[in-house]
Amino acid sequence: MNISALQKARYAYNPKLPKILSGKIEDISVELGSPTESISNRSELRVIFKNTYGKPYVTFVKGKNGKLKRKLIVGVILSGGQAPGGHNVIAGLFDGLKKGHPESVLYGFRGGPSGLINNKTLILTSEIIDEYRNTGGFDIIGSGRTKIETPEQFASSLETVKKLNMDAVVVIGGDDSNTNAALLAEYFLANGSKTQVIGCPKTIDGDLKNDHIEASFGFDTACKTYSELIGNICRDTNSAKKYWHFIKLMGRAASHIALECAFQTQPNICLISEEVEAQGTSLEKIVEQICESIAKRAANGDNFGVVLIPEGLVEFVPEMKKMIEELNDAIAAEEKPFSEVTNLIDQMYWLSSRIPESSYIILQSLPPEIARQFLMDRDPHGNVQVSRIDTEKLVVGMVEKRLAEMKVGGHYSGVFSYQTHFFGYEGRCAIPSNFDADYCYSLGYSAFVLIASGLTGYISSVKNLTAGAENWIAGGVPLTMMMDIEHRHGARKPVIKKALVNLNGKPFKTFAAKRGIWAQQTCFLFPGAIQYYGPSEVCDQPTITLKLENEK
Ligand code: FBP
Secondary structure, eight states, X not given: OOOOHHHHHXXXXXXXXXXXXXXXXXXXXXXXXXXXXXXXXXXXXXXXXXXXXXXXXXXXXXXXXXXXXXXXEEEEEEBSSOOTTHHHHHHHHHHHHHHHOTTOEEEEETTTHHHHHTTOEEEOOHHHHHTTTTOOSSXXXXXXXXXXXXXXXXXXXXXXXXXXXXXXXXXXXXXXXXXXXXXXXXXXXXXXXXXXXXXXXXXXXXXXXXXXXXXXXXXXXXXXXXXXXXXXXXXXXXXXXXXEEEEEEOOSSOOHHHHHHHHHXXXXXXXXXXXXXXXXXXXXXXXXXXXXXXXXXXXXXXXXXEEEEETTGGGTSHHHHHHHHHHHHHHHHTHHHHHTOOSHHHHHHHHHTTSOHHXXXXXXXXXXXXXXXXXXXXXXXXXXXXXXXXXXHHHHHHHHXXXXXXXXTTSOOOOOOEEEEEESHHHHTSOOOHHHHHHHHHHHHHHHHHHHTTOOSXXXXXXXXXXXXXXXXXXXXXXXXXXXEEEETTEEEEEEOOOOOOTTSHHHHHHHHHHHHHHHSOOOOOOOSOOOSSOHHHHSOOOHHHXXXXXX
């Protein structure tokens, strides 16, 4: 196989492990904390998770553990969107298993959770694993967004693990996939199966975090990749001084990615969806705020700049959120008839009697191409696919219109030329940064220790992430501890809540204190490409968000 020099060098990279995991395998013991409780709705969750609710928090400590040298059969699933480092979770799990017992077997379920339902597997050998160490992507076994939810899907999953005589399944995924992991763990136990289930916190969106899970993997690399590109654009616009760049950044709901990229590049404007929602800011008002910055900079002779827009913004703008919810309900109620209406004019006519007038007027006011995007297929959870909505184009169109009005009124005298960009897929499969390579390998290795110790219904946890890998604290968090109940599709469902940007948290407050200056002056930073080799202060730094969150 032809490989690049960097890829070759990355194959040889030895991920750093927390001290407790880098010694002899039989010296890793499990320390149990006191029993835990879910976030709220405790009595309801106690009934749903009869066998797995309220387990103690687990920390790995030095001590003899006879259980770790057992032969085990384990399966692993990559679930949801790609995130840099997934291959290293699998490599860490594989190495742990083989250290425990050379005859242990690791199956990869192909194509995500559907691989478990349909028993589609690949036995992962050291030859296969070695080809994927420290690489980006999920291509080793593929991923998928199937949700295990029907009784038949649970029964088929059980049949698969029985057939394979599987001791454990590791689910590498985000909030929904880890909710699924918790339900599977419960289902297996309730049905007398020995198969344990362990989750692993993945998503570039960075919204699977809490007091015990400091970060989801992939966020670090994705943000650094986008920041390199944004920094390059900042430098380009600072050189040519002729464009405003409107950049949409991935992150289905939370604005963590936009916020981290703002820290790394200091753009003129960075919108934060959570703030927009909290303040009930309309799209018109957002446009007004952007135009204000453009006009002020133009008055200084700076007809250029950079605006960051989080992908999920439209779902946080009150009137758009209402419109999306009403569209979702109308489409979900008559999915088939709606799918048969193919062109926009007919779709609009179909919707005119099915959604309230206020939302219909908004939909009608959108540029046709963007209105069409709001009507495209929903994801498996019934949500509009925000990655397919050109929010950056919608905003820039409104900005252009408003600036023209301001010009007539004598409130703006600049020249406005723009470019739009969307950075999303560019970052999800990047070669993992050292941080993600180390973190993911540690998460995989920890998952092995949890399995070998006989635990189920846990998510692999590695904390103290700003202290250097050697000082990281590894263990497991009971999945039910992260649970709450939400109303979804007319029913009360257990969920792991998404962690949105906390407007009272240190990262947002730090940003809010600086953005006024960025909006008027040119304060760009140029972070450059991720560095894999060189001094630790260049190569091993975690995100600024994580540093701020971990500052006491
Ligand atoms: P996960 O939550 O599954 O990690 O996926 C996140 C994400 O990358 C979002 O940022 C984005 O909106 C979405 O996936 C895109 O999904 P798809 O890959 O299906 O286009």
